[in-house]
Amino acid sequence: MNQEVANLLGHKQENPPKEILEIGCGYGATMLQLLELLPTSTITGVNLSAEQLTIAEQKIAASRHAQRAHLQQANFQAIPFQADSFDAAYTLESACYGDGETKAKFISEAARLLQPGGKLVVIDGFKKHSHSLPGWIDRIQRRCLTAWEMTSLANIDGFTAELKSQGFTKVAVKDISWNILPTLIFIPIVVLKLLAAQLVQKEETRRQYIQALLLTLLLSPFKRHFGYFVVTCTKSNVELEN
Numbered sequence: 001m002n003q004e005v006a007n008l009l010g011h012k013q014e015n016p017p018k019e020i021l022e023i024g025c026g027y028g029a030t031m032l033q034l035l036e037l038l039p040t041s042t043i044t045g046v047n048l049s050a051e052q053l054t055i056a057e058q059k060i061a062a063s064r065h066a067q068r069a070h071l072q073q074a075n076f077q078a079i080p081f082q083a084d085s086f087d088a089a090y091t092l093e094s095a096c097y098g099d100g101e102t103k104a105k106f107i108s109e110a111a112r113l114l115q116p117g118g119k120l121v122v123i124d125g126f127k128k129h130s131h132s133l134p135g136w137i138d139r140i141q142r143r144c145l146t147a148w149e150m151t152s153l154a155n156i157d158g159f160t161a162e163l164k165s166q167g168f169t170k171v172a173v174k175d176i177s178w179n180i181l182p183t184l185i186f187i188p189i190v191v192l193k194l195l196a197a198q199l200v201q202k203e204e205t206r207r208q209y210i211q212a213l214l215l216t217l218l219l220s221p222f223k224r225h226f227g228y229f230v231v232t233c234t235k236s237n238v239e240l241e242n
């Protein structure tokens with residue numbers, strides 16, 4: 001997946017982006033791989049969790065890319081950087097944490113921070129339609145969102161319409177649900193490992209995480225309702241009229 005992001009950001013092009021923003025960088029794993037693949041780019045990772053950022057910082061400090069990496073603790077809906085600071089941005093499984101059904105605040109902050117012509121790559125899970133879900137699927141979905149500590153899952157058409165209304169052009173959507181099938185197969189293994197660690201090493205229970213993983217697995221066959229997508233778009237060069 002990280003290779004896919006690098007390709008989409010144009011790492012093989014003559015002029016790859018210089019200043020890249022990762023929105024919701026977690027423990028910094030993607031940042032590290034992209035710093036490797038994009039040797040002339042600087043990457044700034046933004047994340048809400050100070051705990052995750054501390055681990056990301058340690059990993060980056062131990063790499064040979066520390067000079068080209070920055071970390072910032074912030075809510076990605078109000079990032080303390082000036083407008084037009086970045087010429088590209090990407091986000092993996094983090095846009096889903098934005099407020100609201102269309103993730104409007106997440107999108108407006110990305111639009112503010114990107115220079116005109118800057119590319120945004122979003123990889124995430126989405127609903128495939130805006131109709132109501134069958135009762136029991138909806139109940140599982142709600143439990144799953146709670147376990148992941150998310151408020152709502154955007155539907156892909158609503159999300160792309162929001163991108164366009166906030167001045168993004170060249171909006172392209174690719175459904176890669178089938179490509180992530182191998183990852184889903186690993187969920188039972190991860191759950192068993194977590195349970196074993198809990199039993200053998202008396203590790204702290206990670207009940208909520210285990211629940212989130214299992215509910216995600218349970219929902220994954222319902223491809224008519226849910227999907228995993230790559231969305232790419234470009235901030236328009238034309239100013240939006242208010």
Ligand SMILES: C[S@@+](CC[C@H](N)C(=O)[O-])C[C@H]1O[C@@H](n2cnc3c(N)ncnc32)[C@H](O)[C@@H]1O
Nearest residue numbers: 024025026047048049074075076092093094097
């Ligand atoms: C599922 S994790 C994905 C992390 C990383 N992109 C990855 O692929 O490993 C979602 C991340 O979004 C971060 N996050 C959630 N809400 C956020 C917000 N409002 N502002 C900044 N980061 C946020 C979480 O702390 C978490 O690291």
